[in-house]
Amino acid sequence: GAGVSQSPRYKVAKRGQDVALRCDPISGHVSLFWYQQALGQGPEFLTYFQNEAQLDKSGLPSDRFFAERPEGSVSTLKIQRTQQEDSAVYLCASSAHHGTGYNEQFFGPGTRLTVL
């Protein structure tokens, strides 16, 4: 597996349920990003990790959203008490170096979350 993988690919949740989305970045990649992509829109930044440190979480829309990367590799995005407006595709991306603006980000296929 040379690319970024995400699981599950599809998730249906009832309103109020908690969900956990997993991202496996490319091995050895330092930086990891989470994005939210609503239907017909471009991705929007949620949060950024450099190794295990969460350096920027300014894009998280509410305190119901939480992300972690405890060992600097796999990351989990958790959404508590899901709401219908959380329905979107959640994309994970990784890059080889810490964020400088020049690094290429490699995206996973995304997890499509539907909240009923």
Added chain:
Amino acid sequence: KNQVEQSPQSLIILEGKNCTLQCNYTVSPFSNLRWYKQDTGRGPVSLTIMTFSENTKSNGRYTATLDADTKQSSLHITASQLSDSASYICVVSDPLWRGGGADGLTFGKGTHLIIQP
């Protein structure tokens, strides 16, 4: 707020024809501009990355141009193929916009391109 505007919103062309997609941005300053291709149900894949000092960059049948003075970029696709059907997203990087050394990417909404046989 930094913005990236793309046009047209959607485009349908016949296989074999050329097309040009437009991107206007207000991000300033910026370090680089990227074009991504996103197939349905997949994550975006990078086509080109241009720094502010570059005017053009090619990747096979894809050629991106950049005019930093007018804050415009275009993506030209030559001899389109059915596999070119996808959304094409313009992305501008402003690392100063984000704290913590993140890449500060602002994404456009994309142009949805359909190639018909």
